[in-house]
Amino acid sequence: MTVTIAPATPQDVAQLRQLYFDVYGHGYPVALGSDPEEMRRLIADPHTHWLTARHEGAGHLAGSVAVQTDPGSRIGKLVGLAVHPEHRGGGLAGRLTADVCRDAFATGALDSIYATVRVVTPGPQQVFARNGFRAIGLMPNAVEVAGCESLALFARHADGVLARRESVGQVPGALIPLLEAARQSTGLEYGHPRATDGPALPAGRTAPVTAPIELITAPGFVRRRFLELLPDPGERFFPLHLPNAVLTPPDGAFEAYADLDPVAASCSLVAVHPSPAAVAGALEPLMAAVTRAGADYVETLLPLADTAGLGAFLAAGFIPSAVYPAMRRIGDRFHDYVVLSRTSRQIDFRTTAVSARLQPYLRSYLTAWTSTYLPLPEVAP
Incomplete structure (x- = not known):
């Protein structure tokens, strides 16, 4: 049968909800596939590129x-990639991905697109x-x-972007394996x-916070x-x-702003005032x-060059999980960012299919987690 790929329309919302139910059941944690009002808003949003695929008949x-x-920020996020169980195995997921990225980059408004991948x-x-x-990168227990x-993080860049990355002269030692x-x-x-090691506490704070x-x-x-x-x-x-x-x-020493999603059991620390190091x-x-x-x-995002901020989160048990090259444009140069994460659940990789591309990140994460949470036993002389 012929496949037609076309922009989503408001008339597609009911069938889109059914598609995501057929693929994920009741477990899909994203409003894009479950909330009709949000779906209609995104379809009408000029900054969202949404494609559907339909088999004739x-x-x-x-x-x-x-x-x-x-x-x-000139960044896009690829979300909601789904293929109906009856139509898998024919390369449709690849076609949809190629077409939506082509359309998004063709606007000239994006430097990169990223995706979190099951x-x-x-x-x-x-x-x-x-x-x-x-x-x-690899983010255990992320959703x-x-x-x-666990989720993997993937990114694709527009032509010429990666050639204009800004170098960093020093980083906390815990980031070297990543x-x-x-x-x-x-x-x-x-x-x-x-x-190098960043400062454990910012200026003005002399003791850990113990109050709720x-x-x-x-x-x-x-x-x-x-x-x-x-x-x-x-x-x-x-x-x-x-x-x-x-x-x-x-x-009131700091205010930490968060994108909290209890449905997905996840939280992103978006920013801290007056600075990320203030939460040390x-x-x-x-x-x-x-x-x-x-x-x-819980995850946060910090510049690779922010030694103080990175040091504060590393000292609190956050693990460097991913590094996003050329994420932020400043002038005509691009700066790398680091994702740090922490989970309160036991991590179990037994059901995780980690490809060869992700194996280095798995080893890096395990090394960082071990050095953070399993200190070497002391040996008596």
Whole structure:
């Protein structure tokens, strides 16, 4: 049968919901495939490229995929790639991926597109690798789909972007294995940065926070406050994430803005005022507050050059999980960013299909996790 790939329309919403149900059951944690109002909004959004695939004669959609873009950061996220179980094995996932990326990059408004990829089977990893995406990290326990699942992070760049990356002279020593994993997997160079340790506590804080962290979940208020405190987009660089919660200690020493998703059991720390290093000494009670709110997985995004911020999160048990090359454009140069994550659940890789491209990241993660949570036993002389 002939396959027709075309932009999604509002009339497709009912069949799109049925498609995502047929693929994921009740476990799909993304509004793009489950919330009719949000789906219609995205279809009408000029910054979203949404394609559907239909087989002639079939009574349902055969596939779907979208790229949501953040014009300010020039980054897109590929989401919602799904192929109906009756139409798998014919290369449709690859066609959808190729077409939606072509359309998104053709606008000239994007420097890169990234995707979080399920690793319960090797198929999705192969689809992205065949379409010019590089594996850039592995994030254990990142989402609740059919149980707790790990995700791989893949990225594809526009022509010429990777040649304009800014080098970094020093990084916390705990990041060296991750950069080596990235070299092995992507072939990209990260130079030979000097290993150093960032400060454990920011200026002005002399002791860890022990009082409970206050969590405010009022999305409208949180976003207004977020924009008031951080008017410079460079201070709140976390593409395609908007905070819906803020965490703060009783003394108001910092405000940590979070995109909290209890359905997916995940949380992204979008930005911290006055600086990421300000949460040093407070991340344990902050993690406790997020866990009580329903998130077992927390991640944050920091520049590879931010030694102080990286050091604060590393000291609190966050593991370097991914490195996104040339993520942020400043002038005519591009800067690398690091994803750090922490999970409160036991990690189980037995059902994870880790391809050769992801193996270096798995080894890097295990090395970092072991050195953080399994200190070497002392040997008596």
